[in-house]
Amino acid sequence: MRQRHFLNLLLAGALALPVLSAAARANPVVLFDLKSGKVLEHQDAFKRWYPASLSKLMTAYVTFRAIAAGEVALDSPIKVTKHSAGEPPSKMGFKPGSVMRLDNALKMMLVKSANDIAMAVGENIGGSQAAFADRMNAEAARLGMVGTHFVNPNGLYSPDQYTTARDLAVLVTALRNDFPQYAPWFSIEGLAVGKKAIPNYNLLIGRYAGADGMKTGFVCSSGFNMIGSATRDGRTLVAVVLGERSAISRAEAAAKLLDQGFDTPAAGSTTLAALKPYGDTLSPNDMHDEICKKKTKEEQSEAAPTVDTKDKPKSPYQVKLDHPTLIAVGLGGATGPAPKAFVDQTDQNYADVPLPSWRPDKPLPAGAAPAATASAAAQGDQPAKAAN
8 A cells, every 4th residue: 555655656746747847838848759759848839829930941841842843943043022022131132133043042041041032932932922821831731730820931920820839840840751851951050141151040050969950930929939959869859949038048948958858768658649739729929019129129139149258158059159160052053943833923924014095186996995084093093904
């Protein structure tokens, strides 16, 4: 009887630990083993959240699928449209009409988290932003991302663009398992664009032992999001952290989760596939006021805060890499097939030239409509445009 009571106490303690751990966290997290799919820790995994630039992981996945289907190639041209060039930072700032290789565009999108490039990729692959978003949602449905919806390829804020920590874990699993050949792109330490060096916003890369991915994201309403992965002794763990308060705290939170996972290799009794929805799955969390009304402009950035040379960094994730390995990217070199959807869409865009009105000193031809009056023109009537 005494032994049974002791076992019950042990069991109660084991069950209480995850509860205490979860209670200490105020934002969604998921930690899982990539190979087995075992969930090592989770909190509010089905809570609706704004993905911010984590959306670009789905943009990459849709693009990888397009490459596999033969729609495009790595050296296919990606043209910067007027619309994509107008997207707000973070961005590369290339002018409309600029053309780059698809693989370079994807690296800029994943490392720099460039919103203009992500939009250009979406418009070129899908033919339009809306058409590409349809493809993103179709892939989300196929993968079983039940709490996710996309309206754009770059993650800029929209109330209709949302996801969950669990769904992002599913997406990461698909990315790494379906397209392992692109895994090195998620661990690039930085880019070289001409003489300019652009560091990766993922502060685990080059600083956390075994770090090999994946992506960061930030808009005011989402807070600081991050998916960090690391591989040690052949075991890859992935930490999904949403809604942190700074670029540093999200890196520290992801590192702490990964540390816990590597310290307990036998943990995890459920899998991503078996994890059932729980909690509030419909109400989005909006951190706009907390993040962007109470923080300075410098703090509202994905980049690590600058540290004066005489000061010691408060976190290892503030330390700049001494000699980061930079991958050269830029414009040009696009000799592959043009994306068919973009070509087809471009062919439908006609010049916005007003149709000439009939000369008033000549009689109207049969069936012609009367000329617009001055009052009609003053009310904003415009010549009809060809359908796009």
